[in-house]
Amino acid sequence: MNNLFIILLTSGFFTWIGWPFTKLLNKITLVERLGLSFLLGIGLGTYGWFILYRLGLPFTLSSLLLTGLLLLFLGNVLGRFYPRSIHLTISSPRPLDKLLIILIGLGLLSAFVIGSYNAITAWDSMALYDFRAHAILLNHDLRDIVDSSYYLSYPLLVSLLHASVYFFGGTNPQGLHSLMFAAFLAVVFGRVYSWTNLRLALLAVFLNLFSYELLMHSTIAYANLPYTIYLVLGFIFAVSGSGKFTHHLLFAGLLIGLSTWVRSTEIFWLIGILVIAYQGLVNWKIFLPLLSILLLLSLRYGWSGYYTKLISVLPEQPQTYGRLLSLETFTAIYHNLPKIYEYIMRYVISPFLGIWTLAVGMGIQSFRLKLRPVRILTFIIFASLAATIAGISVYSTFFATWYQIGDSARRMLMFLIPLTLIGAVLALSRFSEGNHDQTR
Amino acid sequence: MRLNKYQVIYFVTLLIALMAAFLESMSYLGFVAIHFFFPAYIWYLLASIIALVSKPIQSPLQSLLKIISWISVSVYVSLMIAESLTYPNFVYTLTHINLQGLQIFVLLIWFILLVSQDKQTDPLLRLGKNLLFAALIFVSAEGLGLSLAFLTKGITYAVSHSLDSYEDKLTKAHGGFYSAMRLVTELTPSNTLILIPPQGNPWEVEGNAPMVTYYLYPRKVENLRDQIGRSDRQVYALIAHGSWPKSGDTDYGWPKIKLSATRLWKFDVSNHSYLTYNRDYDPATDNWDWGLIEVSHE
Numbered sequence: 001m002n003n004l005f006i007i008l009l010t011s012g013f014f015t016w017i018g019w020p021f022t023k024l025l026n027k028i029t030l031v032e033r034l035g036l037s038f039l040l041g042i043g044l045g046t047y048g049w050f051i052l053y054r055l056g057l058p059f060t061l062s063s064l065l066l067t068g069l070l071l072l073f074l075g076n077v078l079g080r081f082y083p084r085s086i087h088l089t090i091s092s093p094r095p096l097d098k099l100l101i102i103l104i105g106l107g108l109l110s111a112f113v114i115g116s117y118n119a120i121t122a123w124d125s126m127a128l129y130d131f132r133a134h135a136i137l138l139n140h141d142l143r144d145i146v147d148s149s150y151y152l153s154y155p156l157l158v159s160l161l162h163a164s165v166y167f168f169g170g171t172n173p174q175g176l177h178s179l180m181f182a183a184f185l186a187v188v189f190g191r192v193y194s195w196t197n198l199r200l201a202l203l204a205v206f207l208n209l210f211s212y213e214l215l216m217h218s219t220i221a222y223a224n225l226p227y228t229i230y231l232v233l234g235f236i237f238a239v240s241g242s243g244k245f246t247h248h249l250l251f252a253g254l255l256i257g258l259s260t261w262v263r264s265t266e267i268f269w270l271i272g273i274l275v276i277a278y279q280g281l282v283n284w285k286i287f288l289p290l291l292s293i294l295l296l297l298s299l300r301y302g303w304s305g306y307y308t309k310l311i312s313v314l315p316e317q318p319q320t321y322g323r324l325l326s327l328e329t330f331t332a333i334y335h336n337l338p339k340i341y342e343y344i345m346r347y348v349i350s351p352f353l354g355i356w357t358l359a360v361g362m363g364i365q366s367f368r369l370k371l372r373p374v375r376i377l378t379f380i381i382f383a384s385l386a387a388t389i390a391g392i393s394v395y396s397t398f399f400a401t402w403y404q405i406g407d408s409a410r411r412m413l414m415f416l417i418p419l420t421l422i423g424a425v426l427a428l429s430r431f432s433e434g435n436h437d438q439t440r
Numbered sequence: 441m442r443l444n445k446y447q448v449i450y451f452v453t454l455l456i457a458l459m460a461a462f463l464e465s466m467s468y469l470g471f472v473a474i475h476f477f478f479p480a481y482i483w484y485l486l487a488s489i490i491a492l493v494s495k496p497i498q499s500p501l502q503s504l505l506k507i508i509s510w511i512s513v514s515v516y517v518s519l520m521i522a523e524s525l526t527y528p529n530f531v532y533t534l535t536h537i538n539l540q541g542l543q544i545f546v547l548l549i550w551f552i553l554l555v556s557q558d559k560q561t562d563p564l565l566r567l568g569k570n571l572l573f574a575a576l577i578f579v580s581a582e583g584l585g586l587s588l589a590f591l592t593k594g595i596t597y598a599v600s601h602s603l604d605s606y607e608d609k610l611t612k613a614h615g616g617f618y619s620a621m622r623l624v625t626e627l628t629p630s631n632t633l634i635l636i637p638p639q640g641n642p643w644e645v646e647g648n649a650p651m652v653t654y655y656l657y658p659r660k661v662e663n664l665r666d667q668i669g670r671s672d673r674q675v676y677a678l679i680a681h682g683s684w685p686k687s688g689d690t691d692y693g694w695p696k697i698k699l700s701a702t703r704l705w706k707f708d709v710s711n712h713s714y715l716t717y718n719r720d721y722d723p724a725t726d727n728w729d730w731g732l733i734e735v736s737h738e
Contacts, residue, residue: 107591114594117602119609127650135657144658150650171606207579212586219594350540354582357547358575364568424576 004116006170011179013164014041017068020075024247026086032190033087035183036233036251042180043230043258044071046160047302054306058140059160061167082247088190091198100202107209108182115219116175125174125221128154133162133173146310155303157262158223174221181218184229185209188422191236195373196429204425208418217414223262228415230259231268235380235419238275239373241292246285249276253292257299264303266412267391269296271383275376332397339403340393347406348388348413355420362420362427369430377423381416388413450490451501454552457487458508461548465541484548488555492563497556505553512546513577517585524589543578550574617645617683619709620730621655627705627714627732628659628676635664635677635735637694642682652678664695668735679704679721679731693727703734 015034018041022033048067049059057063093101120130132151135144136159145151165173185205193201208214217225234256241248256272273293280289333340349356359381366374392409396402460472460480473479497505519531519539531537551574560566601608610618624634636652637643645651653661660673668675677699682692699721705714707730714731721733 107587110591110595113598114591117598118594119606119613121610121613123651126654127648131650131654131657134654138658207576207583210580210587211583212590215587216590353540353543353547354575354579357571358579361568361571361573361575364564365572368562368565368568421579424572427572428576 002169003171004175006165006168007116007173007175007179010165010168010170010173010176011038013068013168014038014045017041017045017071017075018043020072020079023075023079024082025251027088027194029088029090029190029193031090031186032193035186035190038183039180039187039229039233040254040258041071042161043157043255043261046157046164047258047261047299049160049164050156051302053141059136059163059167060140064164064167088194090193093198093202097198097202100199100206104185104202104205104209107215108178108185111178111181111215111218112175115178116172118174118219120172120174120221122220122222124223129158129221129223130162130173132156132159133166136160136163137166147314149311149314152307152310153265154223155261155264155307157258158221158226162221174219177221177225178218180226180229181209181214184233184418187233188236188418191240192422192425194240195426200425200429203428204422207421207425211417211421213414213417222411224411224414227259227262227266228418230255230262231272231415232418232422234259234272235275235377236422238272238279239376239380241276241279241288242283242372246279246283246288249279249285249288249292250295252276253295254299257296260296260300261303264300264307267387268384268415269300271380271387272296274383275380278376329394329397333393336393336396340389340396343392343396343403343406343409344389347409348385348392351410352413352416355417358424359416359420362423365427365430366423371427371430374423374426377419377426381419381423384413384416446494447497450494450497453483453487453490457483458545458549460484461541461545465538465545466536467541468538469541480544484544487548488551488567491552491555492566494556496559502553502556505549505556509546509549509553512542512549513581516542516546517581520582521585521589524586525593543582547574547578550577614645615683616709616730618655619712620646620678620680620707621652623705623707623709623712623714623730624656624676624678624732625659628656629674630658631673633660633662633671633673633675635662635668635675635695637678637680637682638663638665641688641690642684642686642692643680643694644684646678646680646683667697668699675735675737677721677733677735679706679726679728679733681727681729693723695721695733696723698722699733700736701733702736705732707731 015038018037018039019033021040021044022028022036025033025036028036045064045067048071049064052063052067053059057066120126128151132145136142161176162173165176185208188208189201189205192204214225214228217228234252234254237248237255238252241252252272253276256269260269273296276289276292276296280286359378362374363378363382365371366378388409392402457480460476460483464471464480470479472483516539519535519537519542523529523531523539531539551570554570554573555566558566558570560569604612607618607622628634634652634656636649637647639647639649647663649661649663653659664677668677677695680694682694686692701719701721704717704719704721704726706717706726706728707714709730720736
């Protein structure tokens with residue numbers, strides 16, 4: 001019971017420090033504002049905590065609270081200069097909407113109970129993320145973490161999130177992952193609602209909640225779901241950053257930047273930059289897209305710069321990518337082609353067959369019916385596929401065991417599920433009445 | 441009902457495509473290409489194109505398609521639930537139904553059903569819309585089925601084991617390994633070096649340094665390869681039979697060499713107790729499931 005209280009206390013703390021930043025967004029629902037506050041609070045809170053550590057403060061409860069105060073100050077200053085906090089009210093639900101709300105509530109509650117009840121036992125969540133949290137709690141610094149390329153292989157968001165629960169006195173932070181999932185769904189609801197209507201917004205939440213892969217990950221302490229959450233929301237804000245809403249691009253940069261604070265080796269943030277730049281071009285804006293891209297890159301650099309510095313002095317250095325574009329690499333890829341094809345079919349296409357079919361369907365719809373947001377989402381999905389195929393091809397030339405770790409490719413691509421489901425629901429808006437905003 | 445020649449072509453192609461999908465559901469992907477020359481996806485493509493350019497079909501055949509579609513999605517979801525409640529490959533082991541093949545069958549038949557009743561004349565819009573709806577039905581049915589099975593299983597377990605402590609849960613998840621780690625932490629000071637088996641079968645868990653470190657930290661953990669080197673810390677070595685089923689050439693039991701020791705502990709992980717011996721370690725006599733060696737540097 002004490003642990004549950006600490007989980008709620010920690011969640012309240014992060015929501016509180018993220019709240020002022022959401023004042024920069026106008027016309028969003030209270031549900032979305034709450035969800036976004038929580039996620040921004042976690043992302044910026046843990047990032048700020050790390051920056052203070054780099055500046056010489058140890059990881060303690062006091063330094064976490066100081067981070068919170070600094071972020072509150074920053075958020076309030078920004079909110080005072082750029083106040084935009086107009087709420088979007090939610091229309092009253094009809095019987096089917098009420099049923100969806102009840103099912104969504106039950107699903108989320110069950111996920112929270114399972115995640116909070118179970119001990120942290122999944123392999124990487126113990127050996128990597130939670131271990132680092134325990135070490136930070138014990139030492140108040142990163143000793144015993146920075147001397148191993150394994151412990152440095154992922155940035156610190158998940159570990160610092162766990163550490164914050166331990167500093168507050170909790171024993172099991174796993175329940176926070178399902179609360180992050182709930183916050184993600186709240187933002188999905190808000191985004192889809194602002195484009196369409198209550199029924200479709202609830203449908204988008206329902207489909208995402210009961211998509212199994214995401215639901216299952218919300219009950220374990222892996223980094224894949226937090227990564228998915230920040231990346232997908234970043235993409236969605238990039239898509240919505242058009243017309244009167246170009247300021248959404250700032251949130252796109254912020255959220256995609258925070259995704260690299262969860263997992264830094266994937267290159268999908270590059271697609272985010274492309275979409276932000278595209279939105280800037282079609283909306284004839286320079287300053288906001290540029291600022292957004294700079295924000296993304298600086299957030300990414302915060303960890304990658306630190307990582308590069310540390311890893312260069314380790315005896316067990318990871319593989320360098322210096323010969324990435326060499327003839328030797330291309331020859332090796334050509335040699336591996338049948339195996340690469342088989343791998344992609346088995347681990348990239350087949351596990352997501354329904355999702356790929358959905359993506360093709362929504363892609364055709366969006367181009368034929370000129371649904372602009374869906375078109376951009378389709379681009380993101382297929383650009384991600386292309387990046388994945390390119391990545392796997394290169395990876396196959398570097399590591400002899402590449403073929404044996406198919407499950408990681410599947411987890412890496414988890415973000416395609418919510419992106420496609422949201423895109424599909426937006427495409428469905430053509431067959432629905434009473435939308436708030438034309439998805440053109 | 442009389443069929444014209446186009447309709448005959450439509451139904452024959454559809455029948456062949458569904459048969460191909462069914463055969464691959466009962467065997468493996470690629471079965472049709474090997475035994476019937478044409479790969480199955482050629483037939484899927486052909487049936488889909490013909491369905492797209494054909495007019496909506498009439499009632500009795502549509503009802504038949506509807507029945508097969510609903511049966512197929514129900515069977516698929518039921519099998520996926522069975523698989524998620526048991527173990528990976530449960531369905532294939534028991535029924536020889538290949539779920540990857542079956543999902544193609546389900547998607548195909550739903551697509552054909554939806555196209556066959558759609559009055560949209562633009563073939564591209566017809567394709568997009570019906571792919572969207574067929575895939576949404578498939579994805580939501582699969583997701584909902586698996587999620588409900590997962591939540592039911594998780595909640596039932598949590599309720600029926602609601603009094604378990606955190607340690608009980610870890611013991612259930614990691615068995616003897618977790619109990620052994622707890623005994624090691626009780627028997628060794630925090631500034632020591634613990635030597636563990638090389639990572640690999642049959643020491644997949646106890647040979648995994650990050651996993652062992654999770655429980656033994658701040659003790660230093662190292663995989664012992666050939667011989668014990670010099671260390672400024674007191675050195676201990678884990679005795680581990682191997683908790684994973686043997687799958688390679690390496691035999692159970694570790695350490696495999698004699699070690700000079702001040703003390704040995706033989707663990708009884710089920711009762712969380714141990715026996716102490718003041719002698720050297722000999723793999724011939726001390727090949728226990730779990731134990732610990734206090735290495736002597738003399």
